[in-house]
Amino acid sequence: MKRIVHKHPLAIRWFHWINFPILFVMIWSGLLIYWAYHPYKIEVGDYTLLTFFPNGFFKFLNIPRRLAEGMAWHFVFMWIFLINGLLYVGYTFISGEWRHLVPDRNSFREAIQVTLYDLGFRKTQPPFIKYNGAQKIAYFSIMLMGIGSVLTGYAIYKPTQFSWLTRLLGGYKAARLEHFALTIGYVLFFFVHVGQVIRAGWHNFQSMVTGVEVVKANEPGQPEVTEPDDDQPVGPFEPTLSPIDSPTRPALS
């Protein structure tokens, strides 16, 4: 017998994975649009710290100037992104999944501890049910960023018809910059997310496909990975602990 924890409902898994190719198309086509006029850089005084993106970047990726194509893909897939996002948010609230996702006051303190743990300054993570504080903050922020991308996107797309929105966001140029900054945020999130998934290991990854995470039979508590070595004590920390971390096992809350 094995004990399984039902971690991700089917709908959540669909929305998550469908979003992946959509976001890829949105970022790619957005880059084609940005290429037509690419003024953003970070400057400290006269010194340019970072240019988004220099000509060499586009040459390296072999991206030609294809503004029309970029706009066409962007204005088609924006609908799919919007619909998928609305369904996700709607489902999260109707199903009660939001309880796992929305950070509370505790989450911020917990996130600091999780970060210390991730950086190796702390041996154990605080206990959590589905997502730890850092995950709650990250995933909830990404959802808010999605809403932000839709709103800033509309502010640029129809600045006259939705002029109240464009004004609210600080004007046309500001909305374009915000839209761009959010995209950079996704890209950064993507790398951290993938890194954390690799770190968390196969059992965690497969639960986003199968919906369930396998834990050792009759062990109460967390969705926890049992490594083949059954002698390891199981505690409420993230998977893929190195064996030296294992002996300390905090009590469940």
Next chain:
Amino acid sequence: MSSSTKSSKGEPKLPEEDVPDSAVRRRMLKSFGWFAVASVVPIGIYNWIKRSPKAMGTLKPLRDILNTNEAIARTYFSNTHLVRTYPVEEAAPKARTNGYDGLKSPVPEDWKLTIETPDKQPLQLTIDDIKALPKQEIVYEFKCIEGWSQIQHWGGVRLSDFMAHHKLGTHSGNAPNPEATHDLFKYIGLETPDKGYYVGIDMESALHPQTLLAYELNGQPITAPHGAPLRLIIPVKYGVKNLKRIGRLFFADERPRDFWAERGYDYYVGL
């Protein structure tokens, strides 16, 4: 078997159950099987789009959705949605120019604006005929399809006033009445004298109160690179529709051909 007792913080515990090892294995195989099948779908959609025939410079499914976006945008387009305007001091002293299609020869000495309505005699007007109508000025943020924008100060005659004065744009030959949509032609076409650049504009946008037949930039007659002697300033569209050096203006119920739409851009490009 499944427990969903709530923790003290209100976050429910995840439901758990004990199942035989074989059931776990079956579940994994089934889920990953579906995952593999499902991941073929976006690849299939991509290939289907990529292999579709082209429609006006872009792939047919993309063109269809751009046209659908136009249909949606036209439902919430309103003549009371005005483009934001600015104080005249904020206007760029040197307005940016971009693109010389249709402007490659000198401005014709005998320039006249030719106006054509189906089944009617064409109308020919000089720049003085156009300047005789009340002048309107606007300081707004001109938006290029490439992504840059600039606050510019233009002067000219409202296109709607111009059409009312000359009784243009209607099947009946009366002045256009935005309420009587059945009487209005659906589109206005514009061309440079050499026909090197041409655009089509929906009638609602043409009748927008901020749409001008412009002959002044920053209070001066516009120069050749900006479209002398007469150009369109249509703030509810990207710059690509703001035709410079208008030679011919005509009315039609079918979409007139459009330079950039033929090259894969959205026809409507409404803002």
